[in-house]
Amino acid sequence: MNRTEFMDLLRYYFRRVSDAELQEILSDYEAHFEEGKKAGLTEEEICRELGSPKDVYEMYLHEGMIHEEEPAAPQPSRRAEKIADTADRLAGHAERLAGQAEKLAGDAGKIAGTTISRAQDAWDRSIAPQLPEAAETAGGLVWKVLFSACYAASFLVFLITALLVYLLSGTFPAFGGFSPLPGISAATLFFLGGTGFFAGLALFFAGSEIRRMHRARHTPPSSGASTGAPVPPPSPEDSPKPQDTIQPAVLLLPAAGRK
Amino acid sequence: MNVQLKKGVMEIVVLSMLRRKEYYGYELVTDISKYIEMSEGTIYPLLNRFKKDGLVETYLAESHNGPPRKYYRITETGREEFKESVREWIQFTKAVRTLLEEGGTPNEPN
Known part of the structure; x- marks a missing residue:
């Protein structure tokens, strides 16, 4: 302000x-x-x-x-x-x-989510109605790949951070005080560990946010029934419903740009 | 610290500062916020109420660079009010401390 x-x-x-x-x-x-x-x-x-x-x-x-x-x-x-x-x-x-530095990690996920939904809206309005339904399933698949990748990356980052911190901080007295990697100051070590930890956290939140949105928009009609009016099976001449369509390429870019 | 708690304390803090020195608004506000974290903007309503109640008075004084500044000066009524508030404050904190030390915290009845 x-x-x-x-x-x-x-x-x-x-x-x-x-x-x-x-x-x-x-x-x-x-x-x-x-x-x-x-x-x-x-x-x-x-x-x-x-x-x-x-x-x-x-x-x-x-x-x-x-x-x-x-x-x-x-x-x-x-x-x-x-x-x-x-x-x-x-x-x-x-x-x-x-x-609030530590909250940033969680919010990064939310921001990614917001960006995605904004991109989604733009997509729904302008391009989606012209797409064949096949794109829908393809889109769903890409979302799955996207959040799985986020989870995997977050796991990797945690693992590498833990390993690095362990190797950098440890000495092995049994081998005459041998240290596997050159020693660095405690503060540097702390920040290194912290950076890795929050980076992993950010990835994790981004992943769960994407997964949540994917779930919300891609509940298959068969499993998500139980509402009074049954959903009619999609017929080929039906144009895809805007809120069900998804477009991977548009989503990937802004989400990645935010990291 | 809880906002509601601070609102009550701020009155006594402002009077106490003005007892020692005459301040212009910005100086007073930034001096307090060195010690207590709060929304600086909420001090002005307090100062204006003090003025209305006759606890402080204001005057304009030239500043060496820029427009004249509005200074706040505590009045006799203000000093009396301060003494009274300090008495209440001491009584209150003493009571709270006693309660806390006796373990009579409200979220753990019995």
Whole structure:
């Protein structure tokens, strides 16, 4: 979030406050940004320290400091409110993410998932309707290969990391203090181990995310029945249903680019 | 630390800082956040409430580079309020400590 966005959100939350009150509230934050700039901070850094505009608003409410005029219309716009809320939440979310290194691994998987579903949507809309059904099964297969590869890679990374750390840290007293590999400092070793561990974790999460999405989109009609209306067997003239189609090549690229 | 817990503490912290020195907003906020992690933006509502309640007063003073700064100065009422809050705080923390040491933690009844 930058300064303009922060101030705009404040103006939004305090929209039912009189102009004079609003100006007084805003002036504190304008001054804060000015001082922060003089101290050499970027707008983003200052925003992060300030916290979310919604918290500011709620604190003013909590302190009983603002007098809101009755909303003129029933509700100006539920949608606008939702968007502001979401933007606010997203900003807060992004900031928390930045601080939490270990969570990154899990989120890498989610991001891969989101990217995949976005690509999927684009695909569904533009290209899928023209594809023969054979592509569907092929697509499913590629997904399976994709998540299996992720799992296998994650296992390999864990294994190699463990082996490396073991060899680098171990000496064998029975052989006169023989060390299999040249010794490195404990800190380097620690970071090496950590990097390997989280890389493996990221791969693992990416794999399970892909698998989950694959499951959600590719439940075969025969096994996934039990809904009231039975699914009619696909006839050749049926065009493939958008949500069931899959396109491997499009999916591979963005997912790989994220790693 | 829990947000709700911090909200209550912040009042006494701000008054205590202003007792020693007159601060402008940014200086006060960043000084506190050196010790306590919190959303800096939520200090301003507190300061404004203090001003409304007459615990602090504000004045503008020139700064050598840039526009004049709004300074906060504690009033007599503010000092009284601070003493009272400290008394309550000490009483409260003492009670909490006693409860914790006696093992009467609420999530382990009996």
